[in-house]
Amino acid sequence: MMSSDLIAETSSGEASGPLAELADRFRGICRSAVDPLEVASALEFDGVSDRAARVEYDVPDVFALARQLYAQVPRDPAPAAPEPDPWRARPLSHGLLYAIPAVCFPAAGTLLVGPHVLRVLVIALLSGWGLSQGLAAVGYQRLGMSGPGPARRVLRAGLASCLVVVAIIMLAALVTLHTRLPVIAFGAGEAVYMLGACVLLVIGAERWLPAALAPGVTAATVFLIMGKPHSLEHQTFVGLAATPVLAIVLAVVCTIGAGPREGRLVNASELAGAVPAIALGVIAAGLLSFPGVAGVTGHGGGNVGSLVASVPLALSMGVAEWSLLWYRRGTRHALTLTDDSRWFHRRANLLLLGALTQYVFGALMLVGAALGVALLSRQVRLDSTLLLSVTGYLLLGAAMFLVMLLATMRVRLVPLAVAAAALAVEIVLRHHGLSVQIALPTLLLAVVLMYAFRRLGSAVLHA
Amino acid sequence: MRVALTAEGTYPHQFGGVSVWCDQLVRALPRYEFTVVALVATGTEPVQWELPPQVSQLVTVPLWGPPSAAGRKPRGRGVPLVVRDLVDVLADEDIDGRFGIVLRDLYEYARTRNLSATLASEATARLLADTWRERWPLIATRRGASPALTRPTLHDAVTAMRLVEHALRPLSHPAVEVDVAHAVTNGLGVLPALAAKWRYQVPVIVTEHGVYMREQYLHLRNPPFGWPVKDLYLRFLAQICAVGYREAEVITPGNVYNKRWEEELGADGDRVRTVYNGVNPEDFPPLTDEPEVPTISWVGRIDPIKDLETLLRAFALVMAELPQARLRIFGAPPRGREAYMERCKALAADLKIDGNATFEGRIPKIRDAYAAGHVVALCSISEGFPYSLIEAMTCGRPCVATDVGGVSEALPPEAGIVVPPRAPEEMAAACLKLLRDPELRARLGTTARKRALEHFTVDRAVSAFDEIYNLIGTGWRLMSAEEAQLPADGDELPADGDQPVEDTLTTGHSGSS
Numbered sequence: 001m002m003s004s005d006l007i008a009e010t011s012s013g014e015a016s017g018p019l020a021e022l023a024d025r026f027r028g029i030c031r032s033a034v035d036p037l038e039v040a041s042a043l044e045f046d047g048v049s050d051r052a053a054r055v056e057y058d059v060p061d062v063f064a065l066a067r068q069l070y071a072q073v074p075r076d077p078a079p080a081a082p083e084p085d086p087w088r089a090r091p092l093s094h095g096l097l098y099a100i101p102a103v104c105f106p107a108a109g110t111l112l113v114g115p116h117v118l119r120v121l122v123i124a125l126l127s128g129w130g131l132s133q134g135l136a137a138v139g140y141q142r143l144g145m146s147g148p149g150p151a152r153r154v155l156r157a158g159l160a161s162c163l164v165v166v167a168i169i170m171l172a173a174l175v176t177l178h179t180r181l182p183v184i185a186f187g188a189g190e191a192v193y194m195l196g197a198c199v200l201l202v203i204g205a206e207r208w209l210p211a212a213l214a215p216g217v218t219a220a221t222v223f224l225i226m227g228k229p230h231s232l233e234h235q236t237f238v239g240l241a242a243t244p245v246l247a248i249v250l251a252v253v254c255t256i257g258a259g260p261r262e263g264r265l266v267n268a269s270e271l272a273g274a275v276p277a278i279a280l281g282v283i284a285a286g287l288l289s290f291p292g293v294a295g296v297t298g299h300g301g302g303n304v305g306s307l308v309a310s311v312p313l314a315l316s317m318g319v320a321e322w323s324l325l326w327y328r329r330g331t332r333h334a335l336t337l338t339d340d341s342r343w344f345h346r347r348a349n350l351l352l353l354g355a356l357t358q359y360v361f362g363a364l365m366l367v368g369a370a371l372g373v374a375l376l377s378r379q380v381r382l383d384s385t386l387l388l389s390v391t392g393y394l395l396l397g398a399a400m401f402l403v404m405l406l407a408t409m410r411v412r413l414v415p416l417a418v419a420a421a422a423l424a425v426e427i428v429l430r431h432h433g434l435s436v437q438i439a440l441p442t443l444l445l446a447v448v449l450m451y452a453f454r455r456l457g458s459a460v461l462h463a
Numbered sequence: 464m465r466v467a468l469t470a471e472g473t474y475p476h477q478f479g480g481v482s483v484w485c486d487q488l489v490r491a492l493p494r495y496e497f498t499v500v501a502l503v504a505t506g507t508e509p510v511q512w513e514l515p516p517q518v519s520q521l522v523t524v525p526l527w528g529p530p531s532a533a534g535r536k537p538r539g540r541g542v543p544l545v546v547r548d549l550v551d552v553l554a555d556e557d558i559d560g561r562f563g564i565v566l567r568d569l570y571e572y573a574r575t576r577n578l579s580a581t582l583a584s585e586a587t588a589r590l591l592a593d594t595w596r597e598r599w600p601l602i603a604t605r606r607g608a609s610p611a612l613t614r615p616t617l618h619d620a621v622t623a624m625r626l627v628e629h630a631l632r633p634l635s636h637p638a639v640e641v642d643v644a645h646a647v648t649n650g651l652g653v654l655p656a657l658a659a660k661w662r663y664q665v666p667v668i669v670t671e672h673g674v675y676m677r678e679q680y681l682h683l684r685n686p687p688f689g690w691p692v693k694d695l696y697l698r699f700l701a702q703i704c705a706v707g708y709r710e711a712e713v714i715t716p717g718n719v720y721n722k723r724w725e726e727e728l729g730a731d732g733d734r735v736r737t738v739y740n741g742v743n744p745e746d747f748p749p750l751t752d753e754p755e756v757p758t759i760s761w762v763g764r765i766d767p768i769k770d771l772e773t774l775l776r777a778f779a780l781v782m783a784e785l786p787q788a789r790l791r792i793f794g795a796p797p798r799g800r801e802a803y804m805e806r807c808k809a810l811a812a813d814l815k816i817d818g819n820a821t822f823e824g825r826i827p828k829i830r831d832a833y834a835a836g837h838v839v840a841l842c843s844i845s846e847g848f849p850y851s852l853i854e855a856m857t858c859g860r861p862c863v864a865t866d867v868g869g870v871s872e873a874l875p876p877e878a879g880i881v882v883p884p885r886a887p888e889e890m891a892a893a894c895l896k897l898l899r900d901p902e903l904r905a906r907l908g909t910t911a912r913k914r915a916l917e918h919f920t921v922d923r924a925v926s927a928f929d930e931i932y933n934l935i936g937t938g939w940r941l942m943s944a945e946e947a948q949l950p951a952d953g954d955e956l957p958a959d960g961d962q963p964v965e966d967t968l969t970t971g972h973s974g975s976s
Contacts, residue, residue: 029684032684032690032693034606034690034693034694034697034698035606035697035698035701037676037677037680037701037727037728038680038684038697040677040727041676041677041680041681042680042681042684044677044845044867045681045768045844045845046844046885047770047844047845047865047867047883047884047885049866049867049883049884050723051866051883052883061723063723063727070607071607074607074608075603075606075607075608075609075613076608076609076612077608077613077690077693079689080686080687080688080689080690081685081687083687141528141529142507145504145505145507145527145528146504146505146507150507267506267507269506269528269529270529273529332618335616335617335618335621336616336617336618337616338616338617339592339595339596339614339615339616339617339620340592340617341585341588341589341592341617344617458585459585459588459589459592459617459618459620459621460583460584460585460588460621460624460625462621463618463621463622463625
């Protein structure tokens with residue numbers, strides 16, 4: 001029997017016979033096969049052997065059978081199964097997690113007295129932010145490469161190491177600055193909370209963060225509402241101290257079940273990858289705390305505008321995350337629409353502008369609302385200094401949004417260098433006061449935006 | 464003599480058949496100095512096997528994670544000529560066999576430049592997108608596809624180059640300086656061996672237990688990327704395999720069945736010498752006793768490829784004839800694939816055999832699993848050369864196995880019964896025949912053990928490689944069957960075991976040392 005005899009035509013004109021039946025059974029495979037060998041592998045996997053090819057289909061072997069099927073069925077590949085969207089939107093309320101801790105500062109007012117309070121708080125902010133950025137970088141990298149178990153393991157070990165580093169830094173601050181112990185404890189608590197929160201965010205357990213925040217925020221809110229009564233100070237401080245402790249406990253509990261340790265805990269390239277993240281965290285913390293430290297005159301003495309804008313700007317991190325994810329989804333989708341890299345570059349730039357506009361609009365709304373509340377409650381007086389300092393802080397927020405966006409796409413060195421240069425220039429020219437605090441963020445925003453336009457048009461960053 | 468053993472995703476970081484084989488080989492050859500080159504996923508994997516002293520060095524080559532920063536990175540928007548050549552051959556058929564030259568050029572490039580950075584660059588992705596745009600109508604038509612409906616996107620170009628970049632990372636690692644490079648797989652695992660050959664002019668051996676490309680075709684049947692990427696990547700891997708076969712002094716598949724695939728993929732049949740897997744007979748002494756009730760035993764990983772459903776259906780037919788019969792299933796599902804076992808248990812319940820068919824989990828001493836049955840069954844729909852079969856044969860247990868992979872090479876009619884895959888009636892008939900006939904069981908079991916001791920022992924496999932290392936490592940080459948005027952390898956393995964396969968290793972001096 002010749003193999004062609006195996007395909008007989010029925011009265012309706014349709015092919016029939018063993019080969020036609022086989023072609024029908026393997027139609028899906030043949031449609032998306034890249035060559036006959038792929039069909040042969042599928043045939044063998046389904047139990048069709050050389051013997052079966054000879055006996056049932058009258059062809060020498062499976063390969064000959066596969067060639068026949070491949071020739072018979074035209075290619076019509078099914079589209080690839082949609083990948084899980086790595087850029088799914090997070091709720092805007094995420095920003096609350098960043099902003100709520102701010103309420104603890106005014107409540108801790110009576111604790112924060114003595115020499116070098118501001119210095120200690122800035123040191124704590126820089127170390128907490130820098131280390132948590134580094135920890136997040138290692139955690140996310142491990143999560144992507146090896147999955148949640150190994151990520152939890154490396155985060156737990158990283159958390160322990162970072163806590164030791166924070167302890168050393170704060171101890172050094174205590175010894176060198178001769179600050180009061182409560183100030184050191186508050187600063188350490190601030191850094192420790194950031195590290196615990198960072199672990200929970202990386203492993204997707206941020207739902208536990210409100211539990212960690214609850215004692216500190218509740219105690220602080222009640223204390224402030226009741227007009228900071230002296231009798232409640234002790235309980236309030238206990239509540240404030242409970243928040244970082246709980247954050248660490250929850251971070252440790254949520255990283256249990258990582259399984260036995262396998263292989264090296266962390267390798268050199270992962271540690272090397274954390275260095276720019278740490279630097280970026282330190283510089284971002286430096287830039288954002290600079291207006292408050294330098295004051296509008298550049299000689300200290302406070303910056304009401306930056307204080308008013310700092311809480312809404314922390315809240316705007318929710319908007320920033322949302323805009324960033326919107327941008328990543330948009331560029332990824334754009335990549336699948338074209339084969340023209342120039343078209344993609346233009347589309348990516350438009351999406352970047354869209355994301356920046358969304359963020360600025362969201363931050364503007366939040367800052368405007370905060371300013372309105374502060375004005376209505378007569379906490380501040382509307383004048384050009386206030387407006388200029390708020391504007392400067394908003395520009396800085398927009399620039400840092402772009403730096404963050406670039407960093408999430410592993411474009412770190414240039415934004416890092418530009419931000420570091422901006423911070424250095426701000427420090428050197430601090431005596432120029434508010435004018436530097438407006439000019440530098442404006443320049444930083446312009447430079448980072450131009451760089452982002454040029455760099456983020458690259459398709460390889462978005463796949 | 465120094466031997467590089469190159470492996471991908473197996474020894475010494477994972478358990479499994481290939482790792483067992485590697486461990487047996489290096490332990491049995493203490494007079495060689497081994498360097499194990501292991502291609503791994505991220506480099507954080509733990510070493511699972513204790514390496515014997517003859518393994519002087521373990522080199523791990525991560526395929527994923529951040530790329531190496533070594534070597535000069537590309538500057539400007541240009542694409543080096545060698546990468547242009549690569550894109551040129553990737554975007555179409557390798558009609559003139561240029562891929563081997565391009566691969567070697569890439570290796571030379573990677574010695575001083577950062578190949579990963581070049582391949583992952585925007586310029587390279589653009590080049591592929593532009594090349595595809597120009598040639599896709601022709602490529603798609605040649606494949607029998609509609610150019611318009613399958614047109615590659617920029618996302619496809621970036622994804623394809625990313626896969627190629629990861630795959631070629633082994634070329635960026637310094638070549639190991641040895642006397643023989645032995646790749647225990649083709650595909651990416653052969654790249655370190657090729658690098659050693661190109662750098663130090665050492666001979667290469669390629670051993671395949673499964674067939675690398677066959678596994679890749681199955682693995683990428685429903686890939687998480689578009690069809691143009693699948694098309695390009697599978698062709699790229701097939702081209703690497705073809706170079707591996709071409710550059711190998713000798714190709715040593717684990718069974719004759721694999722040879723068919725290797726020749727289809729471009730291997731020269733004259734260089735193929737089958738070396739069967741083997742077991743240590745001391746671990747599997749003959750079984751003298753049988754269970755009290757008629758029992759079929761099965762051992763393995765509980766996985767869809769093992770087609771336990773057919774065995775359960777066959778056993779239901781056996782039970783209809785022998786109601787007291789038992790089926791004992793030893794083994795566990797791989798992590799994350801437990802659903803299949805639940806499906807099998809549900810099927811057993813549906814067939815009303817769940818009282819007699821039992822899932823008994825992993826067993827500490829695998830020989831006990833063979834001892835548990837009068838008959839050992841293997842019902843896989845796909846296999847290479849299964850250890851469980853040759854272990855059962857070494858124990859002298861009669862086997863019923865499906866005609867897949869190298870099973871029929873191991874189990875001629877004198878030593879067991881081979882049935883078609885997915886055929887419960889045939890499997891049931893074979894099992895019943897054996898369960899009812901003690902004399903037949905004894906005869907087949909005795910022949911199976913004799914055959915296993917003759918052909919499928921570790922000593923035979925190891926001595927075959929000892930001989931190959933010695934010969935090609937000292938400048939000799941293996942003569943083709945024609946030159947040696949011997950029957951070509953690939954002829955049926957003699958059922959009586961008169962002519963061991965490795966006796967066909969015939970040599971001639973290459974004239975160079």
